[in-house]
Amino acid sequence: MKRLAVAALAACWIPAVLAAQFNVLVFTKTAGWHHESVHAGVAAMQQLGKLHDFDVFWTADAGRVFNDRELAKYQAVVFMLTTGDVLDADQQAAFERYIRSGGGYVGVHSAADTEYGWPWYRQLAGHMFHTHPPVQTASLKVEDAGFPGMERFAPRNLFTEEWYEFHPAESSKLHYLLTVDESSYQPAVVKDRPGRGMGSFHPVSWYQQHDGGRAFYTALGHLPATYEDAVFRHHLYGGIYWAATGKGVKAK
Template structure:
């Protein structure tokens, strides 16, 4: 009798494992890491962190590796495309149209850190991101402020949390109705930057946003300027913030 019970238990466990393994994931994300300029040291840590987030939160994360494979047919399988520390002009004109049609079909985009230092000459992409990188001072520690307490994943940034990063100064809004969720307090660090012939930065003043989201052209876009440091991608506060943005961009739920 005991042997029969053990056999039944074994069969139940096997069925459970099989069902879990074949169950449909929540959504599927494509990770784009192409750089045509500065290559961030945090890229490798970022890819590993996104893949770990996928395992923990039951979604698929696929690294885009085929330069010629960015087609309508290929991207149709994904619910969100993540630009992880991309830089420069990474898409040709045909790929740009693929990305535009993808968002227009109701899908999502997530930009991490230097995704705002990407495709300056592509006006549609500028609007997708919302604001573009201008300059940054030296890496420093500063205090963060939560702007929108209704957006999830921000618990780790409460009470003016100190954070060390590369504080991007952004140009003007490229589109209206950006919903800001995190800002950095410029009074807690020195925002001035001087890049010689490339220009100077004086900071953004009283309100310096670093993360936001918005609906755009039929789809959704989330951006966070955090993510310069490799250690960011092992910090629970940042990972919660990042997953909340990915989940919203992929599903429209928050």
Template sequence: MNKFKFLLLFFFLQVGLAFSSQAQKQFKVLLVTTTKGWHHESLHAGVLALQQMGVRNNFDVVLWEDPNGFTDKYLEQFKAVIFLNTTGDIFDETQQKVLERFIQGGKGFVGIHSASDTEYEWPWYTKLVGRMFHIHPTIQTAKTKILDAKFPGLQGFADDRLWTEEWYEFGPEKTTGLNYILSVDETTYNPKVDWGRVKGEGMGKVHPVAWYHNYDGGRAFYTALGHLPTNFSEPAFLNHLYAGIFWAATGKK
């Protein structure tokens, strides 16, 4: 075999391997980080952690960067959309309808932390998330409680795990059928807070911080954890997050 033929064969082998590797990915998710309000310091750490998670678990994470690119055609390639610490009114009416059709087509949604502080005026979205952010006290350390040990990825929160977080207090359920999997023990921190225009007294004996549910033909997973940049280097949180992403993208628990 002459040198030219060898190089040509080598080139096609590399191209073939590249396409094979791409074809073997489990799934692809779209990562949305748009903020129209508070910008979390953990956003950068979260993006990097999710990209690395994709490498470790053989799925693609695509960062949404084109404001005009949120279309039905573009979303065909994805199995789930992730809202990472989004805030405020981030989608126009056309984009809202695109996400609605995406979920109605059997796809998934993952909301992280302030995804519940997003799109309050979009009733369909508030039902997708399940509950919306109301208020939070100062960042504190508290004990977590596993509510549903059958849902994967919660092992790191067993035995009253101490966790430092901006503990969200939520408003009422926006829909039925929420499956709560993780909570915070309000007896281990001070949930009371007064912002003047709004106050918080806590949520009582069961204060959920993560849940999932089937909604409008698709699936939605939400976790309130993820305020601090250091959360995204904690194996316990990353396992919890991947379990939610995997379920939202595949329907498998």
């Protein structure tokens, strides 16, 4: 009997020990440009989940997960390289309720090129994409080294990226993490959507508390090989960790 009791206790103990620390939904639907880096991004997320003990569920099917029952399973939702109008009105409403209940949002690269016609999402994302020049190497500057995942960046970093030029901020609550020095590359765009860059302050990554939840965004991640970069991966995990748990940042 004693052995049976011990075995029963062990059976109850093992699942609790093995449980992941949180669950993350990775959403990759595109209704516009489809980045070739999507699969590299998903693979990086799955590997980060193994490294940091969180569960990852990946889908491009909005109808499958953007409802109250399914979203409640996740502590953070990653819009991984999404583009265009990816959610219908009911799905948008479910995602708003999810954030208001304390959920986390993580936007990667073209998540800022998503849902322009949804004002609430624009505020959640923080800035919306306007245009970009060709991929170039530039100098990336750390604005806040105290946020989770920022500790591996040097104060200035040589980084190769498709440097997004953004529209003005949609939220007044943004805390900026990374900027790019426009003097270190050529920001002008003459085709498609013309642009001249953003001047002396060109944001690349930021976070905010928004409507009861948490939002983190990074414009990095255009190139597939970027997802193999250990510094970038740690930056991405820091945003996921904060969005999912709220830990690692002092109240401001």
